[in-house]
Amino acid sequence: MFCNPGELRVEDLNVLAHINVFVDGRTQELPPYLDLTVNLLIDNQKFELCINLSHEYPDAEPDTFVRNHKLNKQQHANLNKDITDYIASLNRSEPCIFSAISWLQDNAHNYIVEEVEEQRIEKNETLVRYWIYSHHIYSKSKRREIVDLAHKLNITGFCMPGKPGLICIEGTTSDCNDWWQSIKSMNWKRIFCKISEECKDSSDNFLKFRAFDEKVFQNNNIKNNHMDMGELFKFLEDHQCGYIFKDIFGVEAKSSS
Template identity: 35%
Template structure:
């Protein structure tokens, strides 16, 4: 462990103490992994040699009049505060556009703070002071004459890899989130598990946050693709819908958790959707038809 690693982790523990003091009620701060702080402490004490997982948690905020409740999803990289933390705010009091505007403003505020300083407490206070203004903003603009509203945004595609995708409730959550956010792509279940989503960048990022919380081990975003668009985004889609894939499995499918998907069939599926280059990115090997 380097001196910088130790300093960062010690500062993270210090900030967690500050946050628990600011929010003394148990329901105000909820750790994704209840043992994460203890594991960091043991790592610093030299009891455990393996690098502990990130400290990830949710802060549940209320405005002074308690009219607006929000959830702040926080993930602390091991080298925070030398690097920025990952923050995302959501609230049932805001629509998707308002939520997007709030998170962009929060990111702008965070970038104004001095790098290397603890900032979660500052972000929490900023949100409590400013969140109410976003529930009354972001009214949709009137549609211009001609019936088509011209927008400029970022079309995004994410390729997500997991060691496996088995559980029915997880598969349902992936399908429901993709449908709700108007994303197309697929979910390859089994071992390995692969998810591709495409749509507006903000929707893709929201999907990624939704399925990662609570903490899902053995999952990573392997590759992303982005394009600036003005108008109809559908012309950039490689997939017409979002579907669940199950190719011929080797093993006792449904009886044991050791089955594997047929990657040859999966490569042909990617090839059909003009995405065969992704195979090597996902698995680190080349494939032939």
């Protein structure tokens, strides 16, 4: 099954090597989570089912989300919510990837509808900044989607993967809300907007970032993928956002030396 070239893609082949070493008993260190993508052709439309398997799978739900370049943001959100709800309805002790694929093959056509191109009416929109906290951000597919969608919507900020995960987005209210609705529709263990800030005046100094990038603050605790909080605080300070650290994490920051 899925033996044709390009149908099944493992995002990082080194993870497979780590898994084999662990299964063979040559190490007790847990391997990273497995990231894979299943490429499906359904009604002549290409769908990508991106999957992140934790160590607890199948007792824990896999992180999944679906992409199709012809679906708009709302269609993507509806599709990902429905497939997430379907996976959640299945028995947790049984593998569910094939069931999810079958569901997608049976239902994908319901989300492909021709849309009339809408013209956006330009107006003076309020600028906002959202600080989004996640239990973890490991999936490389999700991380790519977070960045790609931010670039598409001209949103600035950053994404810090690992455990915990932190995302900052800033831009117009409509663009940030579109981004947030699409991203939160993916399957997450826990993700929420912890703090929102709004530009109260016409100040040009509200936006703190020039682009949107992924930021990795390396920590020696590689096993658990924890980021260096001191380096994060320094990064926030460099962008005049150091004040937000205590509000997000509940502790005073300590700069890395």
